[in-house]
Amino acid sequence: MRFWLLLGTAILFSICIPFMVPYYAMTIVIAALIWGLFAMSLDLLVGYTRLYSFGHVASYGLGAYSSALLILHFDIPVPITIFLATGIATLIAVPITWICTRTHGVSFAMLTLAFAQLGYAMLFRFKEFTGGSNGLPGITRPAGPFGLDFFQSKIGYYYMVLAFLIASFLICRNIVNSPFGKVLSGIRENEMKTQALGYNVRNYKWFVAIMSYMFGSLSGALFTPYAGFASPELFFWLISGTVLIMVIVGGSGTLIGPIIGGIFFILLEHELSEITQLWPLAFGTVFIMFVLFFPQGIWGIFTTISKKSKSNPSESGHAHS
């Protein structure tokens, strides 16, 4: 009940954002939501299965380039493009994740990184198709379906991104709360023991990796029509590190935490870069502070405070009296 109340409040607040912030700020708000979704997709691997992917950028890049190419070559309405691009990228992810989940620990991290780098290299190899280092400019948000042009506007696109984020969050939440999700938690805590109990650990890991790549691709697919551009940076390995930081800062294993981490990261980066040219230094300091003093992340801080206030109702009541 409390969850639905919180979720409802958050959705209501998000719906009101375009009426509360200046129009220009919506650009960065959309970016923050897309990154929040991307971070949440990695949380399925890192937070729930303890599979540290150093190549999660591959899902983002695949989604981004798929939607860019679909729009440039077929001019398909943007909502349909998003679904198709996510589908295409997920299909590509099936064999990749099958190979990656054959391994454990560092090997898994290295394999995912290798596939991401392979994708990055292929962008330059097939430059006639991908634009190479120049990227793919001039990506629009085609109207439709049924003559619907609401999503072409910035505000309309914001609501679409928001809808995808909420739907993805609810799907992921159902996954992690289902018996399937409990097995994932088992793998996270003790993989050998889970296997000894008769679960096909490999298949569980493979399936969750596909799901993770699917939501990562969705965020990438949402990015290009928003930015109007796809460039090789969307496939660059540094993004894998960035999104991992978002998960840690937000609070891994919580789904909502990485979304907050992604939003926090993008807004902080934006604000700091407005204030000082040394923003990466300030940003690094914030990250170190989180790792040293708040390892449970932003969402962890929130839940700790919430639990404390619940366990001490007399104190809080006294304070308010």
Next chain:
Amino acid sequence: MSFDLSNKKGLTRRKVLVGGAATMSVLAAPAYLRKATAATPIKIGIPTVITGGYAVLGSHVMRTAKLVEKMRNASGGVLGRPIEFIYKDTKGEPADCVRKCQELVERDDCRIFTGVVVSSEARAIMPKLEEWDAFFISHGNGDGRLTAEFYVDNFFRANTSAPMGARALALYLKDAEQKNFYAIGSDYAWGHSSVESFEAQITKVGKNMSGTVFAPVGNKDYSTYITKILQSGAEGCYVALQGDEGRAFYSQAQQYGLSDRVQMVTEIVSQANIRALGDDSVGLVGGSRYPFTYENEANKNFLSAFQAEYDGEIPDWTDGEMYQALDILFKAMENADSDETKKIVAAMEGLEVDSVKGKTLMRECDHQGENQGFVVRVSDMGGSEPVPEILKIYPREMITPDCRSTSYSS
């Protein structure tokens, strides 16, 4: 002395209110007028690389912009209004550049851009200019296609493009003893444009290309590329690398003995690279987009102002190109008597300016600036560091490609 406020013949509440309103009106009126006219700054967006591999180029852009802002505002600004530069960090990434420009338009109501460092960033924002009703003048974007197949009305290029730099160098190398050349470039728009232009130009003057290779953006290790060049048997090596990449390549080329066996030539001789290499840079031949040793009145003024501001430092090519672009922009605004995009575009077409590189014509057909072509050699002229010595100056008609093209019919 005391005042009796209750005296109706003296100060009443009505009088106080009327007086207050009148005072406020007097104080507010000039403020309002100022807002509408003289004090409204002309905003110019500088979406440049502040962090990342090309940050050194971005730092040059910003220091020259700061100098120009100071100089211009001290002499009354532009159109009688002060100028204000707004800096944004694009990290050299096209998607970030688009986002930052969008923010400049929507938040700051800033519709004039310059200082974009990477050609692929320029390429990314160009299709958006019309939608934003924005004007963009390139100070250093080299990709030849920006004024050819990617041409848009609201984009002008004041600087020497990659084909122009390669053309000047190829003309110079026509009589050189080297017959075979190898080319290495950065794997993005400018690097490709530069190498392709050089290849086309050098073969046109009767030389051979032994091979070409492109290193990824941000590459640090050039050992495999250097081995390839050494094995190719080329006598000359054309280098299209800038920023951190250029410095890494030249210093590794020195370590591997490439510089001793092969004549290094480059499209852009950069003072930052010269400084990093020290005496090892002496002998490097290349094109120059802005040789600070060029003598004319405009450059003399710029050089003295720059060195006075920055403790005698030598301006790099980015400084000169940025100064030139801003100079051309302000002249166009003054001719247009406006800072509106359409009027600036109209005023800039066909504009000729005495710039720091001699006379520059912003031609109407493709918005490319016609600049003289410079070929320089790095020499030790007894100063604190080696400097580019001008070997040859080619007239702008010979250097500028055909209209909306990256090639030359003659």
